[in-house]
Amino acid sequence: MTPQRWVYLRKLLSGFPSFPSSFSSCRPRVFSSSQSAADNMAEEAKKLAAYSAVDNNVQNNHVVGVGSGSTVVYAVDRLAERVRQEKLNIVCVPTSFQARQLILKHGLMLSDLERHPELDVAIDGADEVDSELTLIKGGGGCLTQEKIVAGCSKFFVVIADYRKDSDALGQQWKKGVPIEVIPMAYVPVSMTIAKHFGGEVSLRMAVSKAGPVVTDNSNFILDWKFEHTHNWKEVNTAIKMIPGVVETGLFVNMAQQAYFGMEDGSVKVRKAPVN
Structure with a gap:
């Protein structure tokens, strides 16, 4: 465990109650708290990546492809927040039923590829990202529509937490x-x-x-x-x-940029290599 991650974990755990060391029955609770802290860290990392990607890649009058999955939830939250605060004119094209419901829930303008076949940017998550920004996607089952929307975008951005960052596919994601x-x-x-x-x-x-x-x-x-x-x-x-x-869930030479929320609270941005 890196020193930065240990400091971050201690901050997260500081809010949990402490118990006397003499109570052996408290040990399972310590494990549970640690697991909860790790989950909280991953969720915060997702949020950081999503917010950073939306802030840096979405502009007024953009048509935005909205991906699927847990990390995209934070991206839509931030997108809706910016639309309200900055009075942006944004059109959203979903990759799945889940994405469509998120767009409608936040009162964003919903469209499709028939009306907007060319997108300014698409933002989506990934199950794993290798050093060349080759992706494995489809853990949630939406790979085909995700690939279509990504392929229609001028700029495809991936958002993920540190657990999805790999040197080679299969290093982190074991489900194929x-x-x-x-x-x-x-x-x-x-x-x-x-x-x-x-x-x-x-x-x-x-x-x-x-x-x-x-x-x-x-x-x-x-x-x-x-x-x-x-x-x-x-x-x-x-x-x-x-x-x-x-x-297939292999996205090869499609993503131009990836945002990774890291364990220490920072965001790492990686660009696709120039071919």
């Missing part, structure tokens, strides 16, 4: 690459991916209902747990060519 597939094709697609690229492919199952997860596009999601680093551009193209594949 999400792949959206037509339902009737999930078995042959799974077999083809495992045969050509190795690893393990599984159909993502729902938690609160029986059966598989169903996307906003009424498709299934496969999770491919790869065994080693690949040439992600080539792999992404090859998987997309398999009949039945709708889209």
Whole structure:
């Protein structure tokens, strides 16, 4: 643990009650408090990244692509705050039903790609970001619409906390690459991916209902747990060519900038390498 993180944890823990050391039954509470402090740190990091990205990349009269996930919630909070305070004229295009509901909840102007096919900026989260800003996305199931919106934007910005920052994909995110597939094709697609690229492919199952997860596009999601680093551009193209594949959660050469909320309360900004 870095000295900065220890100081930050102590600040977070200072608000929790202390107990005499003689009470052995208090030990589970200390663990619980530490876990709560770590969760609070991650949430604060998400907020810092989201606020910084919105402040630095959204201007008046912009059409903004709004991503999905827990970090984007903070981005929409800040966007709505700036619209109110600065009287901005902002149009929002969502990547999912969740994003659409966030936009409506905050009273922001909702649109779509039919009316606004070109976006000034898109802001979205990621499950993992490598050193070249290659992303794994789709942990929440919205990868296809997220990639469409990102592809329509002039500038694509990623927001995340320090846990999503990796040198190479698979270092932090252990659940694999999400792949959206037509339902009737999930078995042959799974077999083809495992045969050509190795690893393990599984159909993502729902938690609160029986059966598989169903996307906003009424498709299934496969999770491919790869065994080693690949040439992600080539792999992404090859998987997309398999009949039945709708889209992959590999975002290659798409993000121009990433904002990471860090453990010490700072924000790290990383730009994509110049090809």
